Amino acid sequence: MKALMWKELRENRMKIIIGCVLLSVIGAAVSIAYRFFEGGIPGISQIPPEYMDLIKKLLPDFSNVNAYLYSQWFSKNLQQVGAILAVVLLGGAVAGERELHTAIFLFSRPVSRGMILASKVIVLFGGLVLAVLVSTGCAVLGALIIGKASQPAFVLTATLHSVVALLTFASLATLLSVLVPDRVKAMLFSGVILIALSIAGQFKSLHWLNPLALFGSSDLIKHPVPQLVPIVVGVILSSCMLWTSYLILQRQEF
């Protein structure tokens, strides 16, 4: 298992490092930018009052640093870039072995297919979680640099939701990586499914389909305690998709 994990880490280290650095830079930049928005969005006072009521509903809540971090980091930049990172990391996990014809070598070694899948999932999920933790740390640090301390309970809870949501996206990418023997196609299909579900989730009757709901609602700002439903749904979905990936891999022929 250790040898397999070492191989995965070696193969994916650049993706993980780039993901960590990119997300960290974005995280720090987003939180430092709060000093420009603290007093409200510049120029907003010039908007005629008759339009103001309408616009207010669309404007993000920048009343405090927690609200700002929620709207601009956890439910925007981390959500989007993190989802891309999850799909890129896991979409190539098994599909890459088939595409590059290394699957015959790997699957003819004296290790079970379950071990091979588990090593990939542990390393790549670990890389994804690391990127979320490091970048969120940078976002919090950025806020501290401009003299704004975010509430630890809020940061921890929002981070927990982000990790659960991104691991669910990663599990979807793992499933497609097992199903589709081409890295790019596996990543594209994962992305398309997430986007399609997000669009469908915008309609009231299909709101339950929205995968972004796994990131938790804005209630986290006022009540920074884990929201049970998105976390349980995320964990169950991830487990089901990973288990299905394992069962499919067991039956596949190389």
Added chain:
Amino acid sequence: MNAVEMVGVDKSFGNVRALDDMCLSVPTGSIFGLMGPNGAGKTTSIKLMLGLMKPTAGSLTVLGVTPSGDGAILRRRIGFVPEDFSLYLHMTGFEILQFNARLYGCLVEENVRRLQTVFELPLARKISTYSKGMRKLLGLYIALSTEPELLILDEPTEGLDPVVRSHFLGVLADETARRNLTVFFSSHILSEVEKICDTVAFMRSGRTILQDSVESIKERYRVYTVRFATGHSPRDVKDIAVHRERALGQDAWDVEVLADQEQARAAFADAGGTVLDVQSLPFDEIFLRFVEA
């Protein structure tokens, strides 16, 4: 006990039947050559042995065990060099050998050192810089370094120059002599099969059409020039299978059979024929006679 035993194995991919009632027995400790044209089912047979595929029907045992997708214990006893040998290009030769050794849970330094005395492969270099032949050699290092009981080689010498190919075959022969290693060898190159294999099997259209020792095949396959009495022809020959017949004149035929000479002569005599001449054929010609039949 046979190292590999296939009885009535079928393997289908949709409507395509890759293996059709395939039977094969690979004696333990032998060098066994599986030969056949492209698409005959050689690689499919190997993948079944490794548990990378499952047979549609029939029974298959490798080292006394039925292979399956999770047959990790069985695969620990097997070394395998695939035909299309793709490795992790970012690793060096040393790294892939160490990675493989860790998966097998064994030490490989001594075996690698022994192989290095023959081939001097640049193991410190990245695999991405290796030529096709060097990658094939590295495959042999990987397969032999873990001291397997059964070595499965799918077209192992393709892409190797004649000198390295000769060393490659020499190493296989040495390893087989050094310990009780069984080598299962698939190849298009008939000369090397003839040179190193104890037993061979000819495949065509997903089934074994002949399995015997190289010497026995060369000894028993003969072209008989036979004169038949009026009203008789090679079609009257019973008890032995006629592989090919060619009329030379009104009553004389060249008849090719795989049988002991005494048996063949008796069969021709029973069919009203008199043997005028007997000729042997080179091994590659015999192979072609079978796969083109």
